Amino acid sequence: MIRRASLHGARGSEAPGSADLAWIVELGARAFADLGDYRDILGAWLTQDNVSAWIAEPDGERRGFTVIGFFGGDDNVADLLAIAVEPAWQSRGLGRQLLDHSVAVAAATARAGRLRELRLCVADDNFIGQRMYRTGGFHRVVGEFGAYPGGQRAVRMVYPLLTQP
Numbered sequence: 001m002i003r004r005a006s007l008h009g010a011r012g013s014e015a016p017g018s019a020d021l022a023w024i025v026e027l028g029a030r031a032f033a034d035l036g037d038y039r040d041i042l043g044a045w046l047t048q049d050n051v052s053a054w055i056a057e058p059d060g061e062r063r064g065f066t067v068i069g070f071f072g073g074d075d076n077v078a079d080l081l082a083i084a085v086e087p088a089w090q091s092r093g094l095g096r097q098l099l100d101h102s103v104a105v106a107a108a109t110a111r112a113g114r115l116r117e118l119r120l121c122v123a124d125d126n127f128i129g130q131r132m133y134r135t136g137g138f139h140r141v142v143g144e145f146g147a148y149p150g151g152q153r154a155v156r157m158v159y160p161l162l163t164q165p
């Protein structure tokens with residue numbers, strides 16, 4: 001089962017963080033430790049109004065998450081900011097379910113939100129992640145997209161949403 005994460009307790013400077021938010025930050029910090037310190041990065045993303053998260057609970061416990069940001073302006077895109085599964089639960093299909101859910105959420109809001117694409121960045125040495133995205137319908141964009149604090153180059157991949165202007 002995949003459900004929307006409750007992040008509202010974290011909004012506002014004096015509100016306490018929610019259990020969902022704390023769990024996502026804790027797993028994310030572990031899952032992305034090679035890339036840098038994701039504790040602060042995830043915490044900052046998850047308190048933005050344009051960022052939403054979903055949690056996979058195949059056995060009733062939190063086992064994986066996906067985080068999506070929706071960015072407007074001239075360049076309307078959804079950004080798959082992070083996706084991670086507890087190590088003990090990996091390679092059982094949860095990452096694929098979370099990715100398919102992310103694509104479905106972005107596709108459902110594409111027309112109303114005029115979203116051009118769902119995009120993401122993945123480390124150049126993360127072959128499992130790149131393979132999951134490629135077989136999930138994303139294609140790699142040629143170009144320079146910077147580097148993570150850990151030194152890995154960022155690979156940009158996109159899933160086209162709106163093809164008509």
Ligand SMILES: CC(C)(COP(=O)(O)OP(=O)(O)OC[C@H]1O[C@@H](n2cnc3c(N)ncnc32)[C@H](O)[C@@H]1OP(=O)(O)O)[C@@H](O)C(=O)NCCC(=O)NCCS
Nearest residue numbers: 031082083084085090091092093094095096128129131132
């Ligand atoms: C990437 C990640 C989310 C995949 O989650 P998962 O639950 O293990 O993945 P699934 O079992 O659903 O498999 C999805 C796809 O990932 C790839 N994959 C998963 N495990 C793999 C392995 N051991 N070897 C190679 N590819 C693998 C495959 O492409 C697989 O699809 P396929 O079986 O149809 O070929 C998980 O490994 C993870 O949390 N990694 C750390 C964080 C991370 O790298 N996130 C992605 C970048 S933001």
